[in-house]
Amino acid sequence: MIQDRGARGNAEVHPAPPAALELLQDVHLGLAPPRRSPARLAVLSGHYLYYHYGCDGLDDRGWGCGYRTLQTLCSWPEGQAAGVPGLNAVQAALEDMGDKPPRFRGSLSWIGCVEACLCLEHFGGPQGRLCHVPRGAGLHSELERLYSHFAGGGGPVMVGGDADAQAKALLGVCVGPGTEAYVLILDPHYWGALKKPRELQAAGWVGWQEVTTAFDPTSFYNLCLTSCNSEKQ
Template identity: 40%
Template sequence: MVVTDSSDSGTILRVRGPLEFRCQLDSTDALLMHKVISRTFATLHSQVKSESCVLTVCESPVIIWPNKGVYVTPEEITPNTLCEDIHQWIQTDEQESAGKRSSKKKSKKSSAASVINLSLMMEATKTGPLSAPILRRTLQKSHFLSTTLPMDCVVRITCSDTIKDAFECLMEALTHQLCEMEKVTLQHIKGTTLLVPEPLHFLLPEPKGLVTVVYPTGVPDSQLETHRKELHQQFELQGDWPYFRRANAFHFPNELYKDGYLRNPHMVLTHPTLDNGKVYLVQGIYSYHHYMQDHVDDNGWGCAYRSLQTICSWFQQQGYVERAVPTHREIQKALVDVGDKQGSFVGSRQWIGSIEVQAVLNQLLEVTSKIMFVSQGSELASKGRELANHFLTEGTPIMIGGGVLAHTILGVAWSETTGQIRYLILDPHYTGAENLQVITDKGWCGWKGPDFWDQTAYYNLCLPQRPKVI
């Protein structure tokens, strides 16, 4: 059920497009139904392998007929052209408005592969002699099944791959995905109802790389645990991390998140250099929650709420929980429900601290947390080993509260030999727009030294513990 490539650099070719699945069932006998469905998939295989199959490069004039000897237009491009050179034909929004073709490749971060998006199409025009239509009337009861298969295939290419080589791999991926969709369709058909197969991509630890899995739409993750265990065994993955839950699907670098929150702003930062030091970071994806978001004016009192929301987003986006990130009011109500606060607390502008964060995580997410008590800020410099071990084993964001301030710790740089330490801080006190450059340049997400903490104030740290599930 998987297509994989272990390369971690270069360009991703991603082809998406609909294939229309239509078949007529004259019987509800399971064996006969399976035969008809398989014949329909065989027809779709023939379409994908036919000369009518066309791949168009999005935002460009490039059109490729992969089964016509990899015929390409414009004529400047040949099957032996390097696939990387397609970038120069892809137009940005600004270039499109000016009616110009780019003369340079699109800019991209070195840490993330660039993506060439393609659309899967079929030529509608038929060549050859046309015959007169024949009408035939048949009276019988039958079931007509119709759905759209959302094809979505990826392959990684290197700078030395030609268009011919790359698109041969892409066509293999398309035909393989059809086989996987057929398996899922036959396994999960309910009476005469088809569950549409849904391809999802997952980025596994190196050297495994990007993997595609086909799931049945509408079947929740809770009912796919057996299949996920099989995938874990197949790829020799640890059994306590939800690699293949839908929430962990790979987010392509050229796609925007619809909710407007920034993800993982720390990824653009340069790590500090310490003598014999190592960097230990949050594992996975989180959203940056801070003052004044969601039309809530919590400036001056909501920093711990925002840090808690960042933590909740981590558990949601790793697939551990399905519930949305709680609002301030939902956080307050949870504390009332557990008996920590009086009913008048709901709707108030009262602060919360690490102990309350621990209680809310347990009440709303069923997540347990450890509390680290530090009698004064100067002691935090000696907590390198504990913090490093947390990010190594749990990988969750840490909420730290002291006095009237709360922050989120996303990682530490620590030297076991010298004791030097730096903290990666995500600051919930930011009140501006979701501008990554401002947030990182101004230090709202950045590396801080031991003097960042009030040396005489006490601090409590809430260290959420990751559920050991897949």
């Protein structure tokens, strides 16, 4: 099974976060398009919560970015915490369904898009569809797929790879003119008490990034694309 893992954090010492932090909704709102006159731009529909390192009081720096991104996916499309599993629940589910070995729960092991898709189905969240992007292609080959996904009402997309192992969420895509292309990235590696969305945007925790610099062309990538679960409608 192809797996992508969240990147290890740095060794800096930070104060512990509060036991529980207030989660912000739709932190990308208010961002200007990456170009004044983009050829085509599409952003996710619905609402989501921004899950990040330590948001529940658990210090998951260095291993939890995949779990946090999965939680963001689970909070869509209502933008509510109801039904979003905790990290222990995710690990227990993966162990119980046989995807992970015994004693996986309680570990500091990473997860990626493959595990995210399994958990979305297990917990009855939005539908997840897995897409593998071969090494060397980066994300350029999937721009049309991503544009169609967001333009068609799709939700956040989890992305992770091997050489580029930092799990993150994609919230939108901007294509053109010419060969220019941008993706709207939500980074779960933020640590500490949440700032206002505008401050998070200014610091780059959510924002538009050019595809050629945002992704490693030598890395493979997995994508987990979310769409509404018809059984919940």
